[in-house]
Amino acid sequence: MSAQQPKKKRWPYVLGGIVLVLVAAGAIALWRLDAFLLDTARAEAAVYAQKLGRPIDIGALSTRLLPSVGVEVENVVVGAAPDEPAPLLEMKRLEVDVALWPVLTSKGKDIQVKNAEVKGLTLHLVQLADGTTNVSRVQEKLAEEQPAEPTPEEPAQDLSGVRVDRAALTDATLRLIDLSGGARRELAINHLDVEVKDLRAGKPLEVALHAAVLSEKQNFHLDLKTAPLPASLIPVPESVVLKSEPIDLTPLGPFLGPEVGLQAGTLQANWTADLGAAVPGGTGPTALKGGLQARGLRFAGAEGGKALDVVLDTDVTGDMLTGDLSLQKMLVELGPARLTGKGQVKGLLTPSPAVQDFELVGEKLDPALLAEYYPPLRKSVGNQVAGPIGFVVRGGGNQAEQALNVNVDLTPVRLRIPAQLTKEAGGTMKLTARLTGAAASGGALRFDAKTDMTGVDLRPGAILDKRPGQTFTLDTAGTYQPANGKAPLKVDLSRLALAVREYTMSGTASVALGGQGAKQTTTFALALKSPRLNADELLLKTEAPAEPSTPAPEAPEDPQRFNGMSGTVRLEIGALRMSEMDFSDLIAELRMENDLITVERFTTGVYGGTVSASGSSVRLGPPAAQRPFVVKAEAKGLEMEQALATRTPKKVLGGKFDGQMDLQGVGYEMSSLQERMAGAIQGNLAGGVFFGADLPAAVSGPLARALPFKSKELSSEGVTKLAEQLPFSLQIKDGVAQLSKPITWTRPEAAMSFAGGIRLDGTLDLAGTVNLEPALIKTLTLGKVTPPEALPLALKLTGKAWSPEVTGLDVKPAATALAKLAAAGAAKELLGSKGEAVGNIITGGTDAAKQAAQAEADKRKAELEAKARQEADAARKKAEDEAKKRLKGLLGR
Known part of the structure; x- marks a missing residue:
């Protein structure tokens, strides 16, 4: 009996089968994913093809x-x-490879691009017969397709999680096809290679560009290196290396367009x-x-076919931190114009600079000649500048103090700067400046500069009424601190003297610029003094157009345009004439x-x-019609007749005003102020006179004419004298100045009391009584009646x-x-003691008149109170309606 065979293990086969199934499933999924992405890309391409009016085709797309x-x-x-004879763009292959694991573990914040490469790109630039190009x-x-209004600038994004190990454009071609001259001409920039390595935050960027410009081999090389x-x-950018073998630019002329008109050059x-x-x-x-040379440049329309040579030859070193500058060689030539330099400056930004044979000279810098x-x-x-500009910088001084002297002379130049200034050739316009090294603390360049613009006409700028020949000089001295690391660029003017026409101003100023983009900051300080200024003479008066015209709509101003600005302004002016007002001993301190x-x-x-307005404020961000303001002012001894003389067509009020104003509103136009002005004015008017009317005469005249017996109308003085105090x-509120309580005053001829208000446009809405004194009644009735007390008459002023x-x-x-009083008096004279009974009639008649006048005053007061309530209810309802609309907008229904 044979030994039992060991049982074979089955799990490796099962595992292998599972892996095989997963691989097959993954391959099928990727195949379907590629097909889906390709279909999506082609669909998007079709949309853009419709917009561009040219077909877009994508051959294949694969992913892993x-x-x-x-x-x-x-x-x-x-x-x-x-x-067009050729496609705009052809690209053989685009490869992008991104590390998967960092993207997954960082939830998309860490993006590491291993390689991004475009191969075999060909761009056809076609110059068509009508002069346009396909590009x-x-x-x-x-x-x-762009939006009508520019989108606001967005703050710089934090891309520190992005890393690109390599990005490249390999073996690209720019093919130039010219159809503008009838016969077809073709040129090419071949073998265009651009490579970027190790793009990431904290590392310097290196970019290399090489191309064969109108050549079979690469003859143009550009290397760029940046700071981290x-x-x-x-x-x-930190360094640039430009190398080019001689290139004939003549064939490129047609492709630069007729606006350039290049015909020849190397x-x-x-x-x-x-x-x-x-x-x-x-x-x-x-x-x-090193340098560059562009020689024999000929352009269409050049006078006599003149050829322009452009030469740059430099051997210049410098250090902005210390103010070192060495000009071993400095030559810039633009045809007849030349800028040459030599010599050395050491330690200009230190307290003890040294100047050695330094000279920088500009010759024949004439745009019209060029x-x-x-x-x-x-x-x-635009024919704005014509004539030679003189420019000289030379080193000078003695052993104790060396300096750079700058002289710019535009006197021979004719200027036509639209909406700014004009100047004829020969009119004085000069700048002289002296740089004498840094202050003792170091780092800030000391300078003084003088500008003389006597020959300039500044009226085109629509601000200053300064004609040619009138004085305009500016004398400054101070320090200049360049931006350095975290320190902002800063300019301090310890001396600032301005003379315009016969007026002078002097003071100090400073400005500091820091930050970048949305976080940019501007800090300033300005302090100026002047013994006398006439702004009405200095500021140009803008004449209204002869015919009304609809102004072109202006782009809305960014309400955030002043963000980051802060500073102070102090003005001291001995005598100021402005808006037909004469100010004296003016001191103003403003903060922004x-x-x-x-x-x-x-x-x-x-x-x-005197007037004090401390505590007032205004916001400049909103449009002018919507700018909110607050006015807090105190006046003492203000002559009201003078104050109102230029604001009303006739005299209104006289006397001296002492009081306070606390007002707030929006906008500066009268229509806006009448709707939204609010606040309070309180004070005292001494020796007041109302020039609008003689109120006792205005009421006594109709009264005299209504009497059944002969009487005398009072002669009008044309004014109403108010109380001494x-x-x-x-x-x-809502543009209406309402009396908080009636004003009452007594004069020998009458006692008066009024309530109500006045609109900001000068419209009166007052109701009151004029109580005619017995002496005035006696004069009015030619001595027939002398009542025992004043006689009231109710009236309205509108x-x-x-x-x-x-x-x-x-x-x-x-x-x-x-009439009853007169009858009673006559009866007494005729009847003697028997006429005493008429006294009852007299008392009753006087009381009736007083009651009637009082009833009319009460009626008018009730009308004013009802009107005020109606206006308040209307304003409250309007506010509620606006709130409901805003709430509806927030809820989206």
């Missing part, structure tokens, strides 16, 4: 999930429009630039070595935080008194304050009473 996520796209073609057509189509990338991955370059701190955000020394070689310059400059302007101090003499209080209307005057009760 292990060991990394990868996608490969093959044979992508963006086709040609019907009249410009695509750009126009894409522009049509920030979290936003926005690069800061290019050769061998230039290295270590930029360092010379670029924003860069650090370290700067070095420029336009003879390069005609497109005429369009870009974002868009909020707060008046910390404001005092001035005006209209024979008239305290009052006004509450302002219309404009400078031309009021007396309404609601009922003189019948008073006339009846006076």
Whole structure:
């Protein structure tokens, strides 16, 4: 009997079968996934093809999930429009490989791209017979899809979790096809290779570009290196190396477009630039070595077929931290224009700079002359600048103090800068500056500069009325601190002297710029003094258009445009003429935080008194019609006749005003103020005079005419004298100034009392009584009647304050009473003691007149209170309706 055979193990076969099934299932799933993604990509391509007006085809798409996520796209073609001879773009292959595990474990925050490569890309740039190109057509189509309004700038994103080990464009071709001249011409930039390695935050970025420009082998090389990338991955260039063998640019002319008009020329370059701190955000020394030459450049329309040579030849080193600059060689030539330099400056940003034979000179820097070689310059400059610009920087000084002297002379230049200034050739315009090294604390460059713009016409700027020949000089001295690491760029002016025409201002100023993008900050301080200014003369008056026209709609201003701004302004002006007002001893201290302007101090003499407005504020962010403001002011001894003279067509009120104002509103237009102005005004009017009407005469005239016997109308003085001291209080709501309580005053001829209010446009709505004193009644009745006490007459004042209307005057009760008094007096004279009985009639008549007048005043008061309640109810209902609308909008129904 044979030995028992060992039992075979079955689990390896089972496991192998499971693995085989899983692999097969995965392969099928990937196959179906690839098919689905390809269908989706083609569907999206069809949508874009419709927008661009040209076919888009995707040949194949495949993916993989292990060991990394990868996608490969093959044979992508963006086709040609019907009249184009070649497709816009052809791409043989796109490969992207992303590490899977970091993406999964970081929930998509850690993205590591192992490789991203485009192979065999061919771009056809076709110059069509009408002068357009296929690329410009695509750009126009894409522009049509862009939103009408630019989207607000977004803050830089944190991309520190993104890493690209390698990205490359391999063996690309830019094929140029020219159909503009009738016969077809073709050129090519072949073997275009671009490679980027190790793109990640904290590492420098290196980019290499090589191409064969109109050649079979690569003859153009560009290498770029950046500083270590920030979290936003926005690069800061640190060094550039440009090398080019001689390239004939003539065949490229048609493809640069008729706006350039290049007809001939060659290019050769061998230039290295270590930029360092010379670029924003860069650090370290700067070095420029080598140069480039573009010779024999001929452009269509050049006068006499002149050829332009452009030469850059440099051997320059410098250090922005210490202020070192060495010009071993510095030559820039643009045809006849030249900029040459030599010499050394050491330690300009230290307290003890050294200058050795330094010179930087510009010659024949005339845009009009350069336009003879390069005609497109005429369009870009717009005939705005013509004439040689003088530019000289030289080192100088003695052993104790060395400096750089800068001289810029635009006197021979003719300027036509739209909406800013004009100047004829020969008009004085100069700048002289002196740089004398850093302050003792180090790091801030000391300078003083003088500008003379006497020959300039500033009226085109629509701000200053300054004509050619009138004085305009600016004299400054201070320090300049460049941005360094965390320190912001800062300019301090310890001397600031401005002379415009016959007026002068002097003071100090500073500004600091820090941060970037949405976090950019601007901090400033300005302090100016002037003995005398006439703003009405200095500021240009804008004339209204002869014919009304509809202004073009302006783009809405960003309400956040002042975010990050903060600073102070202090003004001291001995005498100021502005808006036809004369101010004296004006002191103003303002503070700005974002868009909020707060008046910390404001005092001035005006209209024979003084005004203080400390605590007032305004927000500049909203549009002008919606800007909220607060006015807190105190006045002492203000001459009301002077204050109102320029605001009303006729005199309204006289006397001296002492009081306080606490107002708030929105916008500056009268329509807005009438709707939304609120607050209070209270104070006292001394020696007041109402110039609108002689109220006793205004009521006594109708009364005299109503009497049944001969009487005399009082002659009108045209004014009403108020009390020697008239305290009052006004509450302002919805543009109406309402008396908090009636104002009452007594004059020898009459006692008066009024309640009600006045609108901001000067419309009166007052009701009251005028109590005619017995002496005035005696004069009025030619001595026939002398009542024992004042006779009241009720009335209303409406219309404009400078031309009021007396309404609601009922003189019948008073006339009846006076008639009875006159009859009683006559009876007493005729009957003697028997006429005493008439006394009862007199008392009753007087009481009736007083009761009638009081009844009319009470009626008017009730009407005003009812009107106020109605307006308050309407305002409350309006606010409730607006709140309901906003709530409805929030709820979406």
